[in-house]
Amino acid sequence: MARDVQITFDCADPAALAAFWAQAMGYRVQDPPPGFATWEEALEAFGVPPERRNDASAVVDPDGSGPRLFFQRVPEGKQVKNRVHVDLRAAPGLQGDARMAALEAEAERLAGHGATRLRRHEPEPPLGAGHIVMADPEGNEFCLD
Structure with a gap:
């Protein structure tokens, strides 16, 4: 059975790390939901307060074949060497x-x-x-x- 795969990164600055990995992999930031021109517009409509608007970001393969990369803000910094990379x-x-x-x-x-x-x-x-x-x-x- 085939499955979709998403790779998730815990981080301090989801938008900045998403931008880096988009460059590294030739990906693009995921489009906002239908009906919204920008993520800022969507988050405003969803009632997300400004200080929470960089809690998550995602990048996707423009061809649709690679895994989605998801970046989520966490309070702690990186502690040890990655076990998966x-x-x-x-x-x-x-x-x-x-x-x-x-x-x-x-x-x-x-x-x-x-x-x-x-x-x-x-x-x-x-x-x-x-x-x-x-x-x-x-x-x-x-x-x-």
């Missing part, structure tokens, strides 16, 4: 120097959007192709693979 496949089909160059270029692009580079793992054939570990603007680890 996202791998961004930034160099599919590439190997060796070409692969690592593609990963480096993507690491630089994402750093320009607020990511932090944590470490690089060199290729270790036959099974280790090499990857770069990054953190999003709130410290959630992800890999460029």
